[in-house]
Amino acid sequence: xxxxxxxxxxxxxxxxxxxxxxxxxxxxxxxxxxxxxxxxxxxxxxxxxxxxxxxxxxxxxxxxxxxxxxxxxxxxxxxxxxxxxxxxxxxxxxxxxxxxxxxxxxxxxxxxxxxxxxxxxxxxxxxxxxxxxxxxxxxxxxxxxxxxxxxxxxxxxxxxxxxxxxxxxxxxxxxxxxxxxxxxxxxxxxxxxxxxxxxxxxxxxxxxxxxxxxxxxxxxxxxxxxxxxxxxxxxxxxxxxxxxxxxxxxxxxxxxxxxxxxxxxxxxxxxxxxxxxxxxxxxxxxxxxxxxxxxxxxxxxxxxxxxxxxxxxxxxxxxxxxxxxxxxxxxxxxxxxxxxxxxxxxxxxxxxxxxxxxxxxxxxxxxxxxxxxxxxxxxxxxxxxxxxxxxxxxxxxxxxxxxxxxxxxxxxxxxxxxxxxxxxxxxxxxxxxxxxxxxxxxxxxxxxxxxxxxxxxxxxxxxxxxxxxxxxxxxxxxxxxxxxxxxxxxxxxxxxxxxxxxxxxxxxxxxxxxxxxxxxxxxxxxxxxxxxxxxxxxxxxxxxxxxxxxxxxxxxxxxxxxxxxxxxxxxxxxxxxxxxxxxxxxxxxxxxxxxxxxxxxxxxxxxxxxxxxxxxxxxxxx
Amino acid sequence: xxxxxxxxxxxxxxxxxxxxxxxxxxxxxxxxxxxxxxxxxxxxxxxxxxxxxxxxxxxxxxxxxxxxxxxxxxxxxxxxxxxxxxxxxxxxxxxxxxxxxxxxxxxxxxxxxxxxxxxxxxxxxxxxxxxxxxxxxxxxxxxxxxxxxxxxxxxxxxxxxxxxxxxxxxxxxxxxxxxxxxxxx
Numbered sequence: 080x081x082x083x084x085x086x087x088x089x090x091x092x093x094x095x096x097x098x099x100x101x102x103x104x105x106x107x108x109x110x111x112x113x114x115x116x117x118x119x120x121x122x123x124x125x126x127x128x129x130x131x132x133x134x135x136x137x138x139x140x141x142x143x144x145x146x147x148x149x150x151x152x153x154x155x156x157x158x159x160x161x162x163x164x165x166x167x168x169x170x171x172x173x174x175x176x177x178x179x180x181x182x183x184x185x186x187x188x189x190x191x192x193x194x195x196x197x198x199x200x201x202x203x204x205x206x207x208x209x210x211x212x213x214x215x216x217x218x219x220x221x222x223x224x225x226x227x228x229x230x231x232x233x234x235x236x237x238x239x240x241x242x243x244x245x246x247x248x249x250x251x252x253x254x255x256x257x258x259x260x261x262x263x264x265x266x267x268x269x270x271x272x273x274x275x276x277x278x279x280x281x282x283x284x285x286x287x288x289x290x291x292x293x294x295x296x297x298x299x300x301x302x303x304x305x306x307x308x309x310x311x312x313x314x315x316x317x318x319x320x321x322x323x324x325x326x327x328x329x330x331x332x333x334x335x336x337x338x339x340x341x342x343x344x345x346x347x348x349x350x351x352x353x354x355x356x357x358x359x360x361x362x363x364x365x366x367x368x369x370x371x372x373x374x375x376x377x378x379x380x381x382x383x384x385x386x387x388x389x390x391x392x393x394x395x396x397x398x399x400x401x402x403x404x405x406x407x408x409x410x411x412x413x414x415x416x417x418x419x420x421x422x423x424x425x426x427x428x429x430x431x432x433x434x435x436x437x438x439x440x441x442x443x444x445x446x447x448x449x450x451x452x453x454x455x456x457x458x459x460x461x462x463x464x465x466x467x468x469x470x471x472x473x474x475x476x477x478x479x480x481x482x483x484x485x486x487x488x489x490x491x492x493x494x495x496x497x498x499x500x501x502x503x504x505x506x507x508x509x510x511x512x513x514x515x516x517x518x519x520x521x522x523x524x525x526x527x528x529x530x531x532x533x534x535x536x537x538x539x540x541x542x543x544x545x546x547x548x549x550x551x552x553x554x555x556x557x558x559x560x561x562x563x564x565x566x567x568x569x570x571x572x573x574x575x576x577x578x579x580x581x582x583x584x585x586x587x588x589x590x591x592x593x594x595x596x597x598x599x600x601x602x603x604x605x606x607x608x609x610x611x612x613x614x615x616x617x618x619x620x621x622x623x624x625x626x627x628x629x630x631x632x633x634x635x636x637x638x639x640x641x642x643x644x645x646x647x648x649x650x651x652x653x654x655x656x657x658x659x660x661x662x663x664x665x666x667x668x669x670x671x672x673x674x675x676x677x678x679x680x681x682x683x684x685x686x687x688x689x690x691x692x693x694x695x696x697x698x699x700x701x
Numbered sequence: 702x703x704x705x706x707x708x709x710x711x712x713x714x715x716x717x718x719x720x721x722x723x724x725x726x727x728x729x730x731x732x733x734x735x736x737x738x739x740x741x742x743x744x745x746x747x748x749x750x751x752x753x754x755x756x757x758x759x760x761x762x763x764x765x766x767x768x769x770x771x772x773x774x775x776x777x778x779x780x781x782x783x784x785x786x787x788x789x790x791x792x793x794x795x796x797x798x799x800x801x802x803x804x805x806x807x808x809x810x811x812x813x814x815x816x817x818x819x820x821x822x823x824x825x826x827x828x829x830x831x832x833x834x835x836x837x838x839x840x841x842x843x844x845x846x847x848x849x850x851x852x853x854x855x856x857x858x859x860x861x862x863x864x865x866x867x868x869x870x871x872x873x874x875x876x877x878x879x880x881x882x883x884x885x886x
Contacts (some may be wrong), residue, residue, distance in 0.1 A: 205766030261769075288773055292803075295795070316773070422774070475770040504768060531768040590769070613766075 134163045169193060174633050176214055176238065177658065180688040181222030190611035193232035194223065200636050200682060201586075202611050203237060204262060207638055207680070209662065211695050215265075216240040217677075218693075224251035232257040232283075242294075249277035256308075257273070257283035267292035267396045268319060276301040282335075285313040293319035300325040307332040313340035315364045315397060320344040330356045337391075340364025343399035346371040347382065354385040363389070365397030368405060368424075368619045383406035396420035396445075403430050413437035419445040422471050428453035436461050445469040448483040448504060455487030457492025467500040467525075477532050481506025485513070492516035500525035507538035508565060513547030517554035525549050527562035533589040533614075536566040543567055549574035552582075559606075562586035572596035576603025584609040597621030601628065611636040619646025622681075626650060634684040642678040644701075650683065651701035658690050659683045659701040751883075790865060794826045796873035807865045813857055820844060824873060831857045846871045 085456075141164060144150055154164040171184065184191075198214025214264070216238045221223040223230055230252045240263050255278045260266075268291060274284065275298055299322050302309075307329065314321070321344055330336060330353050337360060341350065345366030354360070389415065392412045401424045414437050423430075424446040431446075431454045438444075441462045446454070448470050458465065468491060470483055483505050489512040491498065498520040508530050515532060516523075522653040528548075536543055544565035552558060552575050559581050563571065567590040575585070576599035583606050591597070597617040600607070601624045610632065618641040629635060629650070645663065651659035690700040790807040803823055808817040817828050829840030836855055837843045844856040848867040856864070856871070 202766070202769075204771045205769045206772065207766045288771065290773070295793075326785055400745060471774060472768065475768050477764075477768070504770070529768055532768070533764075586771070614764075 113593055137163045138167050141555035147172050174246050175684050177691050178684060178686050181219050183688060185222050185226035192228045192230060195234040196238060198238035200611060200634055202636055209697060213693055214238045216244045220244045220247050220581045221305055229254055231255060234259040235263055236261040236510045239265040241265050246273045247272035254280055257278050259285040260289045261287040262289060264290040267294040267295040268296040268298045271300035272296045272301040276303065279303065280308055282308050282641055283311040285311055287313060288691050289316050293315045294344045297322045299329060302329050307333040308335060309339035315340040315342050317342050327352055327356060338362035340396060341366035341685060343367045347405060348380055351380040351382055351385050358388045359391060360389055361391045362394035363392055366399060368398045368401035372695045383411060387411040394418040396426035406430055407433060414439060416441055418443040425449045425473055432457050438462055440464055443467045447471050447473045449473045451482040452487035455483060456490040459490040462495060465495040465498055469502040470504055472504040485509040486510045489515045496520060499523060502527040504529045504531060506531055507535055509539050510544060510547035514550040517550040521555060522557065523555040524557050525560040526558060528564055529689060530565040534566045545571040552578040558582060560584040563590055564588060568592050569596040572599040576600045579604045581606050583607065586611040587615055589614045591615045595617055595619035598624040601625035608633045612640060614639040616641055619643055622646055622650060626653055629654055629683060630685050636682050638680040642681055643676045644678055647678055647681055648701050650685045656685055657683055658686045660698050661701060792868055792870050794871040797875040807868060812861050840873055843874050844871060846875050
């Protein structure tokens with residue numbers, strides 16, 4: 080991870096230099112000098128022939144380089160290498176859609192096949208951002224439709240995508256193969272219908288945690304007749320009924336289908352029929368996992384037999400409205416499972432035990448806290464290969480019961496030594512349990528602990544949670560992502576700043592005492608890219624302490640802190656390559672939300688092309 | 702706001718008379734709460750003031766966006782709770798001119814005023830005032846619904862409970878189409 084980040088950082092600096100001095104353009108801008116060139120000088124232009132030969136050779140070599148960090152590094156060697164790299168790059172990753180304009184993308188890369196594009200910052204998921212803030216896919220699809228007729232793959236996260244955008248996509252790319260929409264919104268089943276119908280080479284249609292409006296269109300029937308290329312179809316987030324017969328017909332004519340995630344409108348009987356038609360499935364989203372209300376005259380389907388027949392299933396999810404009496408039907412596949420997602424199912428420890436005791440190969444386990452500490456102990460006893468654990472709250476309120484605690488956390492740490500990633504919601508926690516995890520799980524790269532009671536101290540000692548989180552950053556040397564909670568003083572942040580050497584993403588809520596905390600982080604954490612903070616007592620002085628590094632970060636989000644307009648303006652003026660947005664949580668067009676000096680939300684990010692032109696009225700760009 | 706004596710006189714007519722005046726002036730019957738128990742009235746907590754308008758949630762004392770669980774997950778659990786209590790009643794709402802439909806859970810509302818307010822928020826319009834014999838006045842938009850028999854009725858014509866049990870879907874009509882519905886059937 081270290082190399083990746085340092086070369087990415089260097090690459091971004093020089094990329095900026097090159098942007099101001101694009102190799103292909105004839106005019107050289109004098110403003111290029113404004114940005115320090117850290118990677119050394121470039122070769123001056125040499126006689127064409129040898130260079131062309133070199134470029135041909137290079138092209139053949141570069142096709143083996145797929146990692147974007149390697150490619151960034153290659154593009155820095157000299158202008159010639161930059162050019163060849165641009166010609167041979169087929170996949171591009173854009174972590175913030177506002178960090179550059181679509182025109183810049185199409186200008187540099189001429190032959191893209193795959194685009195990953197991320198829009199809104201994560202806190203938008205929690206209603207902290209007013210609707211219609213932006214991140215529209217429209218300008219991107221318009222630009223790429225013209226530039227990349229052979230585009231095959233689009234992966235969007237937190238973007239606003241309309242049905243028109245989907246229609247344009249479907250029409251513009253004859254070879255289109257993969258569409259993945261994660262946490263997106265703005266479209267409905269009519270847009271999906273167009274994709275299904277027009278993308279004749281479609282292999283992947285994955286709708287994940289997206290809001291899909293019900294336009295009352297039977298989109299499943301819109302897949303064309305004849306053999307389909309589908310390998311993955313995920314629509315578990317689509318909150319509207321589907322035409323089951325059409326789905327069954329589609330599955331029958333999709334011999335390559337490996338991943339199928341149905342929504343809660345697919346009953347257990349229907350699931351059974353699908354499984355019988357597609358025993359080759361490796362990943363199955365089980366829909367409601369509950370039988371139809373309609374009485375079944377004949378014999379009940381043998382669900383366990385269906386699971387037994389699907390020998391290849393390694394990933395199970397769904398269980399949206401599950402009935403406990405049917406849960407054991409999945410037993411035949413438990414031993415092979417590597418991923419199990421029970422996070423929509425109110426599963427008690429009693430229900431979990433018989434299942435989990437066979438899941439020796441599980442690497443990813445998501446569940447609700449309804450499994451309680453007991454359930455976690457059962458997981459710890461069996462799942463020795465566990466890499467990722469996520470425990471969500473069944474009752475997501477501050478004062479709810481709290482069926483999981485430090486007991487469960489500690490048990491997991493003792494049983495699952497290979498753990499790399501954890502997201503754990505609880506009501507209360509102890510430093511001891513957190514410290515135990517830091518010592519038992521040295522492979523942790525992601526530690527996200529959400530103590531739902533704000534400002535809650537260690538419930539045994541009454542002390543702040545500083546020591547626990549301190550132990551995490553000290554002992555987990557590979558940690559790249561950290562989310563903190565509970566009662567935390569500035570001291571916790573001094574540990575984070577000092578020991579969090581590889582941290583790229585930090586989430587803070589209701590924590591810290593003063594600007595010192597923010598300063599510790601901004602003056603430490605050398606790899607910090609994404610900083611999201613809410614409801615913490617950080618002000619202008621803290622904000623100012625990060626001026627030296629905002630150009631090298633993807634974004635900083637500060638909401639409900641103590642920032643003033645003046646302080647934010649200072650940052651905006653000092654850093655022309657950083658866009659500083661300020662807005663309130665209401666998003667009412669009529670309001671002049673920047674009333675007075677108080678800043679409710681600050682969102683800043685680096686950008687190569689200056690402030691965006693599509694900002695709504697409630698956003699002020701300083 | 703305290704109830705004033707004048708409302709007592711109207712109690713007798715409550716079964717048939719519907720007023721779309723200011724909300725919050727009538728005792729409510731709880732039909733399908735989405736929470737397991739009432740939240741304590743805790744002064745540290747702020748009132749939820751989210752821009753989300755999918756449903757007019759019963760007022761909860763909670764911080765916006767905390768805990769950080771995507772509403773997508775919360776909604777699913779709540780859906781389950783409603784359905785397990787046998788009360789969830791989702792109907793589609795369309796508005797003439799609006800490009801897509803919305804869905805609301807009728808059991809989340811206790812009376813017409815709440816429902817109207819929620820619809821107004823959702824689609825950004827104003828419904829005007831309801832008069833028993835004349836229908837809605839003062840606005841181009843009129844809320845209508847399709848009942849079990851397939852008839853299109855004016856929202857507000859029947860007592861609330863009857864409405865909730867018979868309403869299949871809602872449609873906010875615009876302008877002249879509505880004239881014929883003034884008298885119900």
